[in-house]
Amino acid sequence: MQYSYSSGTKSATGKSSNSCYRHYTAWGIKVSKNNNIAVIATPATVKMNVYKTTFDLYAPQGSTIIQRGCKLLCPMIERRWGRIHGDYLTDELIRLYLEALPKEIDTLILGCTHYPLIRDKISKYFKKNIVDPAVETTEDLLRELGRIKIKNGEVNMEKIDFIVSGKKEFFIDLAETFLEERIDNIRTLKLM
Structure with a gap:
């Protein structure tokens, strides 16, 4: 289990993150009522620190972000544990990852494109705001496809x-x- 913590200070590098991270982070900041946000993502994403860096650039002073590397969620989804092993193992794994988040977290960013596939299970254990990248990713893809003039059926x-x-x-x-x-x-x- 991997964590990263920020107290809302400006990024030392001042570097801008990829636009998708800006979208998800901005959306998280917008829907959060108490500026306490968590991101669940792959350990590689957490290690890159893109959510924290972006958050530090845009979040109000005193805001908090926690990044949690969930090493087993992607393999679980890719290997379709739920279909093979039933819901119990899937639910238990998700519960364990989310149960460790501080109680004051009111917004959860799904920091991996796989996670919307299990959003219904995540929402069983996190009853507050969930920022789902599927919508933003789809909109970004449609904009890019429009930019290169690919129309429905021409792919x-x-x-x-x-x-x-x-x-x-x-x-x-x-x-x-x-x-x-x-x-x-x-x-x-x-x-x-």
């Missing part, structure tokens, strides 16, 4: 390159299920 799956940070086999299984297409052009990106 040739053979020409799409997929870049993954995890195991290709897990991505292929999950992606082909959702897309109902065979995918081939997959590259692996090492995050850190």
Whole structure:
């Protein structure tokens, strides 16, 4: 379990984060009533510190962000634990990750694109504000597709390159299920 903590001070680097992190962080700041926000993400994302850096640039003084690296959530989703093992293990893992968050946290940012797939389970254990990246990610994708003038039905799956940070086999299984297409052009990106 990995944590990172901020007390709302300005970032030492002053560097700007990727726009998706700005969107999610800004949304978290907007919906939080007490400026106590948590991010659950992969350990690699937490290590990159992008949410904290962005938060420190935009959050009101005295705000708090906690980043929690949830090492097992992505593998759990990719390997479809719920389908294979039932809901008990999935629920217990999510409960353990969320139970350790301070009680004053009123907003939870889902800091991984996998996590919206288990949002219903997360919301069983976190009853306050949840910032879901699926909406922002979809809007960003649609803007980019519009920018390069791809219209509905004009996408040739053979020409799409997929870049993954995890195991290709897990991505292929999950992606082909959702897309109902065979995918081939997959590259692996090492995050850190």
